[in-house]
Amino acid sequence: MQTSSPPYITVSELDYVRLTSLLGDREPAAGTAQAVLAEALDQADQAEPREIPADIVTMHTRVEVEDESGVRLITLCYPKEADAAKGMVSVFSPMGAALLGARVPGKIGWTPPDGEPRQMRVVRIDYQPEANGDYTA
Numbered sequence: 849m850q851t852s853s854p855p856y857i858t859v860s861e862l863d864y865v866r867l868t869s870l871l872g873d874r875e876p877a878a879g880t881a882q883a884v885l886a887e888a889l890d891q892a893d894q895a896e897p898r899e900i901p902a903d904i905v906t907m908h909t910r911v912e913v914e915d916e917s918g919v920r921l922i923t924l925c926y927p928k929e930a931d932a933a934k935g936m937v938s939v940f941s942p943m944g945a946a947l948l949g950a951r952v953p954g955k956i957g958w959t960p961p962d963g964e965p966r967q968m969r970v971v972r973i974d975y976q977p978e979a980n981g982d983y984t985a
Contacts, residue, residue: 857888857949860897860978863907864889867939870926881945881958888949897983902976905950907939910975915968924948943968 859867867889876882905911910923922935924947930938937944942958943966950956950970957967977983 885945900978902979
């Protein structure tokens with residue numbers, strides 16, 4: 849399983865600390881969403897939550913996305929919060945790892961376990977914690 853992510857992303861310092869803590873000290877298996885996420889975090893620009901631009905997907909951001917199945921709202925979340933039926937997409941999934949740090953409008957691409965590359969348009973941000981003054985989400 850491979851996934852792609854932005855080559856250079858901006859994350860809040862809080863998201864960075866939480867995500868690197870969840871990833872732990874072990875090296876993720878090559879080609880996994882966790883490996884892509886770890887690499888993206890290693891290269892990421894960290895910013896204070898108040899300085900995060902409103903057009904960047906951060907943790908708990910609810911975004912409108914569009915792919916071949918249509919338009920829908922999804923929320924980027926931590927693994928324990930994931931619930932596909934509610935549109936809660938884990939940052940540890942291939943799609944979630946590609947979504948972190950995406951700019952709106954934009955496109956993301958990833959390869960899920962079935963091996964078929966996928967793309968999705970990130971249409972708009974419906975809710976971003978930092979843009980709404982929630983610096984601890």
